[in-house]
Amino acid sequence: xxxxxxxxxxxxxxxxxxxxxxxxxxxxxxxxxxxxxxxxxxxxxxxxxxxxxxxxxxxxxxxxxxxxxxxxxxxxxxxxxxxxxxxxxxxxxxxxxxxxxxxxxxxxxxxxxxxxxxxxxxxxxxxxxxxxxxxxxxxxxxxxxxxxxxxxxxxxxxxxxxxxxxxxxxxxxxxxxxxxxxxxxxxxxxxxxxxxxxxxxxxxxxxxxxxxxxxxxxxxxxxxxxxxxxxxxxxxxxxxxxxxxxxxxxxxxxxxxxxxxxxxxxxxxxxxxxxxxxxxxxxxxxxxxxxxxxxxxxxxxxxxxxxxxxxxxxxxxxxxxxx
Amino acid sequence: xxxxxxxxxxxxxxxxxxxxxxxxxxxxxxxxxxxxxxxxxxxxxxxxxxxxxxxxxxxxxxxxxxxxxxxxxxxxxxxxxxxxxxxxxxxxxxxxxxxxxxxxxxxxxxxxxxxxxxxxxxxxxxxxxxxxxxxxxxxxxxxxxxxxxxxxxxxxxxxxxxxxxxxxxxxxxxxxxxxxxxxxxxxxxxxxxxxxxxxxxxxxxxxxxxxxxxxxxxxxxxxxxxxxxxxxxxxxxxxxxxxxxxxxxxxxxxxxxxxxxxxxxxxxxxxxxxxxxxxxxxxxxxxxxxxxxxxxxxxxxxxxxxxxxxxx
Numbered sequence: 001x002x003x004x005x006x007x008x009x010x011x012x013x014x015x016x017x018x019x020x021x022x023x024x025x026x027x028x029x030x031x032x033x034x035x036x037x038x039x040x041x042x043x044x045x046x047x048x049x050x051x052x053x054x055x056x057x058x059x060x061x062x063x064x065x066x067x068x069x070x071x072x073x074x075x076x077x078x079x080x081x082x083x084x085x086x087x088x089x090x091x092x093x094x095x096x097x098x099x100x101x102x103x104x105x106x107x108x109x110x111x112x113x114x115x116x117x118x119x120x121x122x123x124x125x126x127x128x129x130x131x132x133x134x135x136x137x138x139x140x141x142x143x144x145x146x147x148x149x150x151x152x153x154x155x156x157x158x159x160x161x162x163x164x165x166x167x168x169x170x171x172x173x174x175x176x177x178x179x180x181x182x183x184x185x186x187x188x189x190x191x192x193x194x195x196x197x198x199x200x201x202x203x204x205x206x207x208x209x210x211x212x213x214x215x216x217x218x219x220x221x222x223x224x225x226x227x228x229x230x231x232x233x234x235x236x237x238x239x240x241x242x243x244x245x246x247x248x249x250x251x252x253x254x255x256x257x258x259x260x261x262x263x264x265x266x267x268x269x270x271x272x273x274x275x276x277x278x279x280x281x282x283x284x285x286x287x288x289x290x291x292x293x294x295x296x297x298x299x300x301x302x303x304x305x306x307x308x309x310x311x312x313x314x315x316x317x318x319x320x321x322x323x
Numbered sequence: 324x325x326x327x328x329x330x331x332x333x334x335x336x337x338x339x340x341x342x343x344x345x346x347x348x349x350x351x352x353x354x355x356x357x358x359x360x361x362x363x364x365x366x367x368x369x370x371x372x373x374x375x376x377x378x379x380x381x382x383x384x385x386x387x388x389x390x391x392x393x394x395x396x397x398x399x400x401x402x403x404x405x406x407x408x409x410x411x412x413x414x415x416x417x418x419x420x421x422x423x424x425x426x427x428x429x430x431x432x433x434x435x436x437x438x439x440x441x442x443x444x445x446x447x448x449x450x451x452x453x454x455x456x457x458x459x460x461x462x463x464x465x466x467x468x469x470x471x472x473x474x475x476x477x478x479x480x481x482x483x484x485x486x487x488x489x490x491x492x493x494x495x496x497x498x499x500x501x502x503x504x505x506x507x508x509x510x511x512x513x514x515x516x517x518x519x520x521x522x523x524x525x526x527x528x529x530x531x532x533x534x535x536x537x538x539x540x541x542x543x544x545x546x547x548x549x550x551x552x553x554x555x556x557x558x559x560x561x562x563x564x565x566x567x568x569x570x571x572x573x574x575x576x577x578x579x580x581x582x583x584x585x586x587x588x589x590x591x592x593x594x595x596x597x598x599x600x601x602x603x604x605x606x607x608x609x610x611x612x613x614x615x616x617x618x619x620x621x622x623x624x625x626x627x628x629x630x631x632x633x634x635x
Binding site for chain 2: 024027028031033034035037038039041042044045047048049050051052053054055056058114117118120121122126129130131132133134135136137139140141142143144146147148149150151152156157159193197198201202205224225226257258262276279280283284289292293296297299300304307
């Protein structure tokens with residue numbers, strides 16, 4: 001075999017660039033304003049979105065903050081093994097899935113129902129007022145919402161206790177946030193209160209795309225109000241419903257953080273603590289970064305798998321896909 | 324043909340059967356209930372905030388203050404901690420929103436230009452980040468390594484760009500008539516001038532939506548204060564102060580760490596304000612700016628949501 005002589009630098013420079021690359025650089029220079037307008041944000045993106053992924057390596061180390069990056073001790077899957085033998089982690093996982101599931105089912109059911117009912121209102125001005133008011137809780141912070149919710153649920157003059165006592169359902173006020181088993185229900189109701197109006201927006205938009213001729217045809221066929229809703233409106237909402245379902249399945253492990261953190265307390269912790277709070281507790285409060293990141297990684301990876309599986313299933317069912 | 328046939332259908336639709344009327348009445352009742360359930364907690368908090376603190380302890384305040392007073396507001400606004408925290412909240416909302424919306428619009432503009440060579444690469448790099456995140460602790464370590472703990476910049480820079488915002492703005496720019504941008508270019512305007520003087524003004528509807536989302540996010544956030552700046556009093560925000568009061572009232576054991584209980588126990592505050600009345604007052608202060616703004620932007624954000632939901 002004959003050795004290939006390496007080219008001298010001068011010869012390399014003299015070589016013509018492949019036409020694709022040449023025009024690429026030429027264009028890049030031509031479009032330097034566009035480059036200046038976007039590349040700084042690519043750097044931002046790299047630092048704030050891609051660099052943290054490097055932190056995942058910490059899950060495989062016994063991380064000590066006072067050791068240098070290359071002096072950390074590598075321990076393989078130790079923290080993951082610990083996690084999957086930890087009863088506390090399974091409790092947290094149970095709470096996460098339970099709250100997600102409750103939020104998912106309640107969220108869809110209430111938003112679709114409200115959207116259909118809003119659509120049936122004949123007085124447009126009244127409809128608009130109701131809509132505007134229903135968006136309000138979505139915009140306020142969870143801190144404000146939690147403050148309001150804990151006032152409403154208070155055992156000391158909270159409206160819920162007063163109403164229930166007035167109709168004779170309970171004799172003594174109940175400390176709602178102090179009983180663990182009520183927490184999932186309270187959280188589900190709070191999420192509905194905060195977001196149901198907001199979540200109707202997309203369904204109402206979908207309803208406007210339904211051909212009015214379908215309603216007229218149904219009416220001629222003698223369909224009543226409920227039949228028209230069931231046979232025309234509900235099927236018209238199906239594509240949007242499927243898309244949102246896929247998106248929500250992808251975030252099944254994201255049961256939220258703020259409401260649980262703000263409404264949670266020592267008395268309901270066995271029901272309120274979810275994965276995000278677990279990560280915060282171990283990571284920031286106890287300084288066990290490795291275990292905390294392992295739990296966080298578990299969440300991200302499972303979410304990723306869920307999203308792609310849901311997307312794949314939707315594709316096979318011939319429904320609209322996300323991507 | 325179809326016109327002549329549709330007229331009788333419409334007349335038929337105007338006729339209301341008894342069951343129709345019943346449905347409408349039930350529906351309207353339901354909507355009124357919804358409005359009450361949504362608004363009552365706010366109105367109740369408002370009433371408590373305008374009621375004398377000592378009187379509120381007796382309970383029985385519903386929609387109207389029993390012993391009207393401005394005292395709670397007077398105390399909250401005269402308390403240096405809260406005044407300063409409100410100032411920081413306003414600053415981060417204004418600076419954060421303007422910076423974020425401007426930067427998002429700029430990136431959106433570049434990736435809306437079909438001739439831009441990096442268009443695909445930039446879009447992909449941004450969109451990919453929607454599907455993963457480093458997570459809480461890696462982000463925390465990054466911010467610490469960057470030396471951003473205890474700075475105001477930590478409220479602005481890490482959340483500068485929202486991918487969702489870029490997608491919404493890009494869709495809007497792509498729907499603009501191409502002729503407008505062409506004529507700007509024929510007039511000799513550079514890319515940046517075209518963006519600044521032609522595209523931005525045309526994008527006001529979508530920018531209003533994105534600004535609302537961004538401003539609400541900034542005004543409402545407390546977690547970044549908690550995580551990065553909890554030991555820097557001068558960078559505390561209104562929501563974070565309210566959160567501390569809430570946390571203390573939730574735990575039956577009052578540690579007296581938050582300003583409301585310190586204040587209620589202090590000489591000037593004793594017997595005049597209580598943690599409950601201060602909490603109600605601050606809840607109102609923290610939500611009023613939002614309540615005043617969002618109804619006017621309704622038509623914009625409804626459009627933005629629909630677009631984002633379909634494309635995003």
